[in-house]
Amino acid sequence: MEFGPHFLLASLEGAVNAAVLALMAVGLSIVFGIMRVVNVAHGEFFMLGAVLAWWISSLVGAHPAYGFVVALIAAPLIVGAIAALADHFVLRRINYDPERTIVATIGLLYVLQQTTLMTFGPEARPVEAPFNKRIALPWFEKTAEGFSMYWPWGLGTTTYKLAVIAAAAVILIGLWIFMTRSRIGLIMRATQLDSEMALAYGIPVDRVYALVFGMGAAIAALAAVLVVPIQQAHYLMGHDPLLLSFIVVIIGGLGSIPGTIVAAILIGMSDGIISVFFSPTVAKILATLLVAFVLIFRPQGLFGKRVA
Amino acid sequence: MIEQIRTSLFHLLLIAALAGLYFILPEYHSGVLARVMVLAVYAMGYNLLFGYTGLLSLGHALFFAAGMYGLGMAMQHLDLSSSLGILAGLITALIVSAVIGFLALRTSGVAFMIVTLMFAQAGYLTILWAGEYTRGDEGFVIQQSQRVLSGIDLSDAGNRYFAALVLFAICLFIIGWIVCSGFGKTLVAIRENEERARMLGYNVQRHKWLAVIASGVISGAAGAAYALLFGYVGATFATVQYSIFPLLYVLLGGAGTTIGPLIGTVFMFYLIDFSSELTNAYLLVAGVALILLTLFAPQGLAGELRKRVMPWLP
Numbered sequence: 001m002e003f004g005p006h007f008l009l010a011s012l013e014g015a016v017n018a019a020v021l022a023l024m025a026v027g028l029s030i031v032f033g034i035m036r037v038v039n040v041a042h043g044e045f046f047m048l049g050a051v052l053a054w055w056i057s058s059l060v061g062a063h064p065a066y067g068f069v070v071a072l073i074a075a076p077l078i079v080g081a082i083a084a085l086a087d088h089f090v091l092r093r094i095n096y097d098p099e100r101t102i103v104a105t106i107g108l109l110y111v112l113q114q115t116t117l118m119t120f121g122p123e124a125r126p127v128e129a130p131f132n133k134r135i136a137l138p139w140f141e142k143t144a145e146g147f148s149m150y151w152p153w154g155l156g157t158t159t160y161k162l163a164v165i166a167a168a169a170v171i172l173i174g175l176w177i178f179m180t181r182s183r184i185g186l187i188m189r190a191t192q193l194d195s196e197m198a199l200a201y202g203i204p205v206d207r208v209y210a211l212v213f214g215m216g217a218a219i220a221a222l223a224a225v226l227v228v229p230i231q232q233a234h235y236l237m238g239h240d241p242l243l244l245s246f247i248v249v250i251i252g253g254l255g256s257i258p259g260t261i262v263a264a265i266l267i268g269m270s271d272g273i274i275s276v277f278f279s280p281t282v283a284k285i286l287a288t289l290l291v292a293f294v295l296i297f298r299p300q301g302l303f304g305k306r307v308a
Numbered sequence: 309m310i311e312q313i314r315t316s317l318f319h320l321l322l323i324a325a326l327a328g329l330y331f332i333l334p335e336y337h338s339g340v341l342a343r344v345m346v347l348a349v350y351a352m353g354y355n356l357l358f359g360y361t362g363l364l365s366l367g368h369a370l371f372f373a374a375g376m377y378g379l380g381m382a383m384q385h386l387d388l389s390s391s392l393g394i395l396a397g398l399i400t401a402l403i404v405s406a407v408i409g410f411l412a413l414r415t416s417g418v419a420f421m422i423v424t425l426m427f428a429q430a431g432y433l434t435i436l437w438a439g440e441y442t443r444g445d446e447g448f449v450i451q452q453s454q455r456v457l458s459g460i461d462l463s464d465a466g467n468r469y470f471a472a473l474v475l476f477a478i479c480l481f482i483i484g485w486i487v488c489s490g491f492g493k494t495l496v497a498i499r500e501n502e503e504r505a506r507m508l509g510y511n512v513q514r515h516k517w518l519a520v521i522a523s524g525v526i527s528g529a530a531g532a533a534y535a536l537l538f539g540y541v542g543a544t545f546a547t548v549q550y551s552i553f554p555l556l557y558v559l560l561g562g563a564g565t566t567i568g569p570l571i572g573t574v575f576m577f578y579l580i581d582f583s584s585e586l587t588n589a590y591l592l593v594a595g596v597a598l599i600l601l602t603l604f605a606p607q608g609l610a611g612e613l614r615k616r617v618m619p620w621l622p
Contacts, residue, residue, distance in 0.1 A: 110595025
């Protein structure tokens, strides 16, 4: 394949990456923004979403679309409930102390991951997409007699991948409306600004925290259900997205949702494109070093305005 | 002065007890204990930074791996002897920790954790990337004929045990000396109240930097010793998991105590040993232990001991 079509293909893959990454990172970002804690177990909530999607769709049987729709609703709810319980029984008891929370969520990471290993097993399992039609994409070429259109072999995408991008956009817009227009969103933002003052005004901060932690996990699980027909469910699948969403959240500015989305698109796209053309290991080394240096020299993130 | 003598006596007794254990324990357990002592040195290095200075690093595997690969690469590719190999390992760890410390200490708190985590991850990926020399995930074996230190064959179980004990003893005395010295007291002051320490005129940044270097070199020594005693160098030792292990050992044993890391390592090692007989998901135990510790015993075993029975514990 020539460079042009190849690049288009890489960008399409990158866009799917970016969509999933944006969801995942926004989940991490609202937890950090409102509760001021870093949730290291976020990747495991993603993994749990994918594993539950497999379990639910194999339980429902029938047409794959039914199973998928049920999973799309049930998996985030279950994962969100697990996260809210973890918040209630662990994080609340250590008063959301930032360092102890990291240690506790590392513990939670192992508990979730290893429990999945014991029950789900070490295999990777596929989930069938509800619809999956290949679309071949045309490419334009300038020849002697002007532009001509042709279909290069291998250049194409599937309806499902496009649907994932659209779904991610819809969910992100919905989340933004929820945070800025709804009463619960207002309460969450009030808690973010000053949790003690919010408590004084009668906002049940404990319940808000449990809800936020559950919501962050549920968004990660939602991203996983969307991605699992493309990528199989596996008990270690949470590791890479966790690292990438850390990178995104930091580059975008800790706690800033618009910054997170911009950074997710930037990093998801470039990760997709770079790993098509270069070695993925080099891409990852550069990305991790970039994060470290951004944190050292620009702690508010590339897009953050406020000095942290 | 009294404090220093009491600390030294206590440490001497501990080392004598460990030496005696070799003659009592069956072969399997003395083998385990040799490994535990090397990993305890790693945890002691970690504890100097986490327990005494109050800096939580999530990237110590980088220093462990620096020592390990410093020794391994020097012996594998430059055909150096083991003593020069150890030196190479220590120097590598010194350089790596000085650079990382210089950069990472510009941040604090959660940002420090993430920066160290990212640097360690970059280090791990670099080891994989340079697979031609490091053999990546697969790692390489240090030949038995090379594992000889001043005429002593370190692949022999008995020699290995006592070599590990010597390393452990040296590091224990160094750390005992550091924490009783003015330098160590300043580190504790920084942990307790950084602002106040700065106001009293201490150069906080410089103290922290020296603490990172001391911690990194001790962790590197453990890495080099691990490679030499057990004859294997691999990228597994640079993964995030190996950054979390010393945190786990120290939390379990007791942060800010000299013997905590050893207690924690012994405890965790046998806990994992026991649970891996029951299930292949042995890390579940590590996870549960971490959660329970943060909830109920943030001081760890030795910390509880100090609180209840022996307030003089160093």
